[in-house]
Every structure is written in C-alpha cells, then in structure tokens.
Amino acid sequence: MYFCQRSTSFSRSSILSSRVSFLSSIGWWLIGALVAVLPARAQTPYAPTWTSLDRRPIPAWFTDAKFGIFIHWGVYSVPAYRPVSPRPYETYAEWYGADVYGNAALRQSFHDKNYGPTFTYRDFGPLFRVELFDPARWADLFARAGARYVVLTAKHHDGYCLWPTTAPYKQQWHSGVVGPKRDLAGELAQAVRARGLKMGFYYSLLEWESTSTANRPSGYYLPKADIEKYRIPDAQYVEKNSLWQLKELVTTYRPALLFADGEWDRSAAYWRSPEFLAWLYNEAPNKDEVIVNDRWGQGTRGQHGGYYTSEYASDNEKVGVQHPWEESRGMGQSYGFNRAENIENYSTSAQLVHQLIDIVSRGGNLLLNIGPAADGTIPVLMQERLVDIGRWLAINGEAIYGTRAWAPGAAKGAPQSLYYTAKGQDVYVLTTSWPTAPFVVAGVPAASHPTVTLLGSAVPVTYTTQRGQLLVQPPVLTLAQAPCQFAYVFKVHRADR
Template identity: 45%
Template sequence: MALRLPLLLLSTFAFSLSQYTPDWDSLDKRPIPEWFDEVKFGLMISYGIYSVPAWAPVGTYEEWYWHALNSKGSPTQQWHYKTYGENFKYEDFLPMLTGELFDADEWADIFYKAGLKYFVPLSKHHDGYTLWPSKTSWGWNTVDTGPHRDIIGELTTALRAKGLHAGVYFSLYDWYHPLYVGSQPELYVTEVMTPQLMELIHNYEPDILWTDGDWEKPPSFWNSTYFLAWLYNESPVKEKIVVNDRWGSGSRGKHGGFYTEEYSSHTVADHKWEEDSGIDIHSYGYNRNTPPDKYYTASYLIDLLTKTVAYGGNLCLNVGISYDGKIPNIMAERLLQIGAWLDVNGEGIYNTTKWKVPDEQVPVNLSHMVVFNNTNNVDGQVTPDSNTSNIKYLGTFETANECLKSCENNSWCKSFTWVQSTDDAYKHQCFGRTDLYWHPDSEEGHVSGRRDSITIRYTASKLQSKTVYAIITDWPTGNSLNLTSPIPSQSTAVSILGYEGSLKWTGTPGKAGMSIMWPILTVSELPSMYQWTIKLMNVS
C-alpha cells in the first residue's frame, strides 16, 4: 500500500518538461494572472443542503449545520430536535432542496448591476454535497437529487455571458466521507478529491479555484504541490487560473496564489490578498435566525471595499441562498447599493493599484474636540497607542476644557489627555499628541479627546500615468480639504467623480501637500450616498 499513492499521482498528473515543479519554491514563483488584481470585487455564493434548515445561532457559520447537528447538546442540535425530531437526519433535507426559483440569468443580472467582477460559488462544501454531477458523488449532488440541475454549469454559462469571471470554491476535506474518516484516508484524496478537482477543471475551466477545508492535513497529504504543478503546466486553464492559499495546514499566508483573510480587520503588506466576508455578520450560509440589524450595512461594506483596495487587496463578499434558489432580498439590496456607488466611484477601484501610502487621517472642524474616557470611547473611534514619542506636555489646568482649549490652540496637537485623578503625581496635567490616537493611561476618571477627522484612502490608476484617487470617508463640512501626501505639479488637475467641473487647489508644485477648495453641496447634489472619490491628475 505504501507504493500506491505515488503511482496514482504519477498516472494522474503527467508532467512534460515543465516550467513549474511540484514544490513550493517553484510554485510560489508563478505570477498571479494580472486580471485578478484589476477586478477588485468578487462574490462567493453559498448554496447546499444546509440552505434548507437555514438556521444557526446568530454569529456562527450556518453552512456548518451538519457538523453542529452532530455536536451533542449544541444549540443547533437542540433546535433541530425540537423542530424536526431526533430521527430526522441531515440527508432527509434533500427533497426539500427544491431550487425552483433558481435562475442563473437573474443572478448574473443582479451581480452585473452590483459591479461584481468574479465569482466563486461553492461547488462542494465540507458536507461533500456537490453542485455539479460529480462521478464520485453519485446520489449526493444537485443533478441526482434536490433541484436536479447542474448549478455550477448553468451559473458559469450565465456569468460568462455577462463578461464576468466564473470560478469555483472547493472543500478539500469531507467531514463524513467513509474513505476520509476510514483507516486509509489517502484513498479519499486519490479516488474522490482529486478526480473531483479534475472534473471541475476540465468541465467548467474556472478562472479561480478557491480551495478550503485544508487545515486538518498538511499539503503533502492533499498532494497539493503535484496538483498545482499540473494546473500551472498542463491544464486547459494554465494561463488564466488564479488560486488561493488554502492547500494544507501551514500553507495559509505562505504558499499558493493570493492570500486570504476571513472576517478580519487585518491587511497584507507584501502579497496580493483577498478579504472574505459575508453580508451576514458571521455566516456564509443563509441564516433565517439572523435579524435585520445583524446584516452589514451598505455603508460598512463600501468602507470595507475601499479600505481593502487601498491596501492592495480584493474584496470577496458572500451571499447565502435560500432552499428555493433565491437570493434573499436584504442581500440583493446590499449588492445593488454597492453597485450604485461603484457606478459613480468605480474608476477609483477597478484597474488601480496600491499607492505609496494607503491612507491618511485629515483633521477637520478644528474647533471641535470629541471628549471621552475609557467608559465613553465614542464607539471605538479612537485607538489606544502606548508610543510616548508623540506626546508633548501642554501644562497643568484645573479643568479638562482648559486642556482641550490648549490643544486646540496648537496646530500640531491632534489629541489630548487630561489627568483628573486626585492622588496621581500627574494630577491635572495636560498632554497633547501629534497624532489622532490616545494614550492607554487615559483610565476611568481621566479625560481624553481628539480632533474630528476623516480618512483619506488612496489608489493609483493602472491606466492613466500619475493619476491618483483619494477616497474620502466623510463629506467635509468646511470650504477646504487638506491632503498631506500627494505632491502636486504645475499641471495638476482636481475633480470629484460624479461631480461636474474641476476644483481649485493651492500648494507648492514639487512639495507634498495641497489644499483643495471644497464645494458646498446639498444632500441631493452629492455624487453618491456614502464615500466620495477625488481624482488627482499629474501628481506624484
């Protein structure tokens, strides 16, 4: 048996004199196809047997329903027994997965209007149920059972008819497959998993292969390097295919193609990456238990998009589909709201690259300070920072308001802390900071504050030389906006996407910093509802 796996691999992955060899040193040198960095905005689509119960505790992954059902005493098990009875099995949901409202063309139309450019529908999640007629999943796929339709095939055709990139998500592992949980789990890899991957590649020629469910075993168990070498060298999609980093325990953020972050606030500095998030606050599968206020707002999702793109990433959202094949209205609405924003501001998102700085904080309303302490932190808008190099002593004052005024009177002062404690050696002393953070020594009873500010996020055009986009998170209320990072030239031109005419600016050509004369508009005159994009031509 020890020789069987290598022999199967050699027969499955026949290599010619190839560019890439089955090792990470070679595979990691393959460039990610350029199209992926240009499109910026994608969508994962979750549909399967779990779409029938469509229930999980709020804030948990609904698509893990079967796994949670088998967890003794779990909330899901308790709810399932109460709702369906203890003898009702997960597979008993199959006749209820009707999909009668599934319309691939309707989905593609919504996605096109939403400004989405690439897609990774779940071809198989961890329950092993496939959304195409896999030869190794007889009786456990959407053609033999449930909707009796090739979901992946129909959706791939509809998406490409709209000029969109169609890919697939694929779970490497399978929770309860007899081979995977048996005494020789490597047989699952060679007899089930690898043939399924080959079916997807040959039948649908996906633009993206988004693997998951890899963490229980190392890449060597999944034969990841052999498969990727074949994919890059011999497959029919070798020129265009994009893959992620989920190829076995220890590979995430190290090997493969783009790196992935999931429901995360992290960014990746030196590699192409993708932020993955549901529209539900923490579920990919559709969860009927999620209340309306636990779906991300359009404002939040647009903010996530602009932050991700400014830091060099792509944003891949997710919609969970109901049992009948319908996109829930609240998710469709969010997508269309983002699409309306992109209709105006998309030039600053698509076909852009990370600029020399991803963002900056610009103080506005300089006469106003937001006062808080650790029990009133303005909903977390101010971040603690223990770095003391940016702190300056302002004096000793009897009241916090005097400390505030002292900070306001110094243009370098962006935030302050006033020590109120009666038994502290620093009693009533006032400290200013040169940034918009506050010191963690601002304990209860002390008072800290900062200037109001807006975030400027930058991207640079790939299509127009020396063109930079500055995306502002809030509309300035004054008549000017100061940017510190762009270096203007004699020919610099400034405009707002969606707003007719150019804006006047002042500054010294060749020196960083410029002040833009800001228009005063009514709400109905704003180019878009959420964030706004300044186009800066001929800057560096």
C-alpha cells in the same frame, strides 16, 4: 534586401560553394525549427514544490478586478440555522452539519425538536429543490452590483456537490441526483460568463463524513452512525475523491479561480496539493487564466499558493502585505443563509462600501458573500445591498478597478476617513464622509500641476498649496448636487507623469 547580377557561366567551385551554402541554410533552418518545437513539448516550468509553485505570477485580471461575489449555497440552506454568537465564526450557518446536527446539545434542542431524532443531515438533500433558481437573473444582479468575478461553493464541508460529479464515492450525493437534479455549477457558470464576468469555484478539501479531526472529542465532525455509513477510507479519499473532483471541475468548467478550504486537518502533502497545482499550472486547459488561493494544507495560509486570504478581518485584512490578497465576508455574520439573523446582524450598504474602499486602498480584493435560500432566491435585503454597491461603483468605479495602493496615502497619522488608490497618472482620494475642511493629498506635490475633479460631478474643485503640498478645497454642494451616497472620490490627475 539586395540583388545579384545573373551570370552566364558557373565554375565547379561555385556550384560546390552553392551546395554547401544551401545545406548550411537547411541545417540552420532545422535547428531553428527544433528550438521552436522542443520547448513546447519539454517545458514544464512548475515542479510540485512550493519553491517552484510560489514563483508563478498572479494573473493580472485578479489584481485588477477588486470586487467579487461569493455564494454559499447547498443542502445547509434548507435548515439555514445556527444560533447567533458574538464569537468569530460561530454564526456560520453553513456549518449546520457539524455544529448543530453534529453537536449533541444543539441537535437535541433544535434539530431533533424540529425534524425528529431519526432525521439525518442527508435527509435535507431532497428538500434542496431550488425551484426558483434562475441563473440568468443571478448573473444580471451580480453584473449590476459591479462585481468582476463570482465564486460558487461547488462543494462545502458536507460533501454535497453542486455538479454531477463522477467521483466514485459521491454518486448519490450531488445535485444531479439528489434535490434539484440539475447541474447548478454549470448553469451558473454559463450565465455568469454570458455577462462578461469571471467564474470561480470554492472547493472543500475535507468532508465531515470522512475526515477525522483532533478538534472534536469524538475524533469526527458528525455522529458515529453517519461516519460508519458514508466514510471514504483514508487510502482512497484523495485519489478517488478530492483530487478527482478538483481535476473534474477544472476540465469540465475551466474556472478562472479556485478557492480551496478545509485544509487545516491535514498537510499539503496528504492533500497532494503541490502535485495538483503543478498539473493546474502546466497542463490544465485554463492554466494561463486560473488563480488559486492559499488554503492547500496545514500552515499554507499566508505562505504558499496564489493570493492570500482572510475572512471577517480575522487576519487584520493583511495590513501592509505586498502580496495580492483577498478578504471575504458575508453581509451578516454568516456565509450561508441564517434564519436566526436579524437586521441588526447585517452591515448597511454604507458600511459595505466603506469596507470595499478600505480593502482596495491597501491593495486587496473584497469577495462579498451572499447566502441564497434553498428555493434558489436571493434574499431581498442582500439584493438591495448589491444594487446599492453597484450604483456607487457606476460612478466611482475608476477609483477601484485596476488601481493599486497609493503608498504615501497609507502613511501613519493620515486621516482615517481618507483613503487612496492610484492608476497611471491619477491618484484617487476616497472619503467616507463629506470633507468639511480643506485636506492635503498625500504624495502629490503642487509642482506636479494637477487637475482635481469630483467623480460624478461637474462642479469645479479648486486647490491651493501648503508648504509644497496640494491642499484641496472641497466645493459646497447642495443635496441635489451630491454625485452619490456613502462615499466620495476626488480624482487628482498629475500632468508631470
């Protein structure tokens, strides 16, 4: 800041100079204003190409969240059946339409026997009544489980929508008119957000009623009569159905996550996925928050889109992958509720906690699925598993949320019962069984003058040094002193960082 002494007389030249200076200032102000305004109007940073789309950063909330709840729920929850199989994917009860009703042998032995030969898949729709569905209770359970986000199957491969879609070909096949006559997606989204969790939607690009496939002898997933009655012409399918509904979900509910699936029979160009994603990233109301997965067309998994996906460890849970990724799986061998499964088919609470630890220690997220019943209740066994995980996270969550993989802990030859995560100045050693002998903390030199604590416990933890490395001595605890069940976490705080 500076001050000028006032003058009592002005020369013509000084007046001219002042005018020039004033006009110059106005000119620069206008240029500055244009620079500020034009980018907002003209900027379209993402083109509908994978080269452009793949450079979009992954929203930080996703890589910090670590644990989410997947929900497979729909008309397939009425029959809730598929024979249990030792082969991967072949116990999925949400595939009832294609692999029981659409399978000649199983249709005769199970479907026709129990429902009659004239009972079609769509006849299950009115029986999907969800009369006991309480979205607030669901959301309370998810929050109690320690989940940070929820993903609902807004539409699975059967084409039935859990919201009142306006898509022209689905006016008689959604929850607003068939079954509960409710906006299930909207109700749950509101309840989930009220508990401070992120809400996302799963959406199947293909539909068994319309999409042809080389994977079936008939060329289709369903019986010929269903195809002839409900098929959407190929020329209309994307424009008037899938693309329409994706944009509808985004503009109506503004999900934080979109989990695409059913991409395998067509190219990304057919699905117009790059076009949709460019719109999502550039123009959608939730463009800064939303994240998507990698299932947008043949060959896109693990290559394009947002975060990478695997299911039931089918891709070795992306071992060593640096890109953000997520493993999804059910508590049993199915995503949708399967009445054919017994207790032996379900993972224990300890196994699920161990899977969460393993996945997070390698930089991934766990999207753990539940399969509610057609009446809107969540099976008690599934509730118990979620509550158990939540109890463990209430004590040990700081070793999960917001952490990153600790590279030295992934070294070859490291004890398989020890897992590592890191956050800021802290390294966490997660052990799936109580260590009975001293253990070395990988990558933390003794010279860093760390402090070591056991999460959930006030019992002191001591350490010594061994060839410059930190050697932690597990304390001797009574059963009453154990901080939790299933797994334990030693926190190493480094004073040198």
